[in-house]
Amino acid sequence: MDNSNPTKVKFDAVKLPNLGKSSALVFLLIFGIIIVPVILRSLIIIPVGHVGILEGEGVVTPQILKPGLNLVNPFNQVSLISTRIQDIKEKIEASSKEGLKFDVEVSLQYRLNPDKVMTVYEKLGLNNNDVLISRFRSLTREITAQYPLEEMVSAKRRELAYQLQKRLEENLDSLGFVVEEALIREIVLPPDVQEAFNQKIKIQQQSEQMKFELEKTRQEAQRQRIQAQGEADARLIKAKAEMEAQKLISRGLTPAMLQLKSIEATEKIGTSPNAKIYLGLGNASQGNIIIPNFDQSSNNPPK
Numbered sequence: 001m002d003n004s005n006p007t008k009v010k011f012d013a014v015k016l017p018n019l020g021k022s023s024a025l026v027f028l029l030i031f032g033i034i035i036v037p038v039i040l041r042s043l044i045i046i047p048v049g050h051v052g053i054l055e056g057e058g059v060v061t062p063q064i065l066k067p068g069l070n071l072v073n074p075f076n077q078v079s080l081i082s083t084r085i086q087d088i089k090e091k092i093e094a095s096s097k098e099g100l101k102f103d104v105e106v107s108l109q110y111r112l113n114p115d116k117v118m119t120v121y122e123k124l125g126l127n128n129n130d131v132l133i134s135r136f137r138s139l140t141r142e143i144t145a146q147y148p149l150e151e152m153v154s155a156k157r158r159e160l161a162y163q164l165q166k167r168l169e170e171n172l173d174s175l176g177f178v179v180e181e182a183l184i185r186e187i188v189l190p191p192d193v194q195e196a197f198n199q200k201i202k203i204q205q206q207s208e209q210m211k212f213e214l215e216k217t218r219q220e221a222q223r224q225r226i227q228a229q230g231e232a233d234a235r236l237i238k239a240k241a242e243m244e245a246q247k248l249i250s251r252g253l254t255p256a257m258l259q260l261k262s263i264e265a266t267e268k269i270g271t272s273p274n275a276k277i278y279l280g281l282g283n284a285s286q287g288n289i290i291i292p293n294f295d296q297s298s299n300n301p302p303k
Helices: 020-042 114-123 129-144 149-153 157-173 191-252 255-270
Strands: 043-046 050-056 059-065 068-071 077-082 086-095 101-112 177-188 275-278 289-292
Touching: 020 043, 043 050, 050 114, 059 114, 077 114, 086 129, 101 114, 101 129, 101 157, 129 157, 149 157, 149 191, 157 177
Parallel strands: none
Antiparallel strands: 043 068, 050 059, 050 077, 086 101, 101 177, 275 289
């Protein structure tokens, strides 16, 4: 029997198993386990007030993720950095120009410059508060040491805050931060220094009150002097006016005028029933002499 002839197999006669549904299930399973997470990791939502930093294999990529939906490499790590205003409050032990010790409560409001996110992340990382607080405290002590304590407590407090903010802006800008405002909230003095300041302020207030009272008295005296001077001037002016009037009258009373006035007076008196006229008495130039008749009974007719 010759077995050299190969056996012909008809493949169309062989029934292969139906793997269509199983393959689809396997594909969906693989897609759900591997592909979907990869797609989800590629879609990153950056919240408002933040930016994202991409880091892959220990290297920071130059791409900055803005707020909103971003498509990234799923194998890169995304770090969120806030660009909102941050507030640091500190109570710092400082000293004045005289060397007096005191506590100052200060507040720093700052934010990250979005254009310098890479600089901040490379130099300081995500936890940068320690560096900021250190510089904040150092600059506060440096500024307060330039002012006398009394000026910081009263007149120069605004200037102190302005100088502190200016120095912070100069120092933090290179690190990538924008200083919004630096505030001097309170200066806390030691009890003995506070008592001395209170006493000094009290004395100053009393001195100012005395100055006010003295000025008030001076003004009242000045007013009275002005009033008295005005009254004296008025009397003097009146007296001078009367003197001038008398001079004018004296100049105008000539003998003829006097005689005319005498005649006018005589005529007026002559109309009175109680007047008597005596002629030939006195100087002729003086006119008649008129003597009033006080005897009222002479006017009554005899009974």
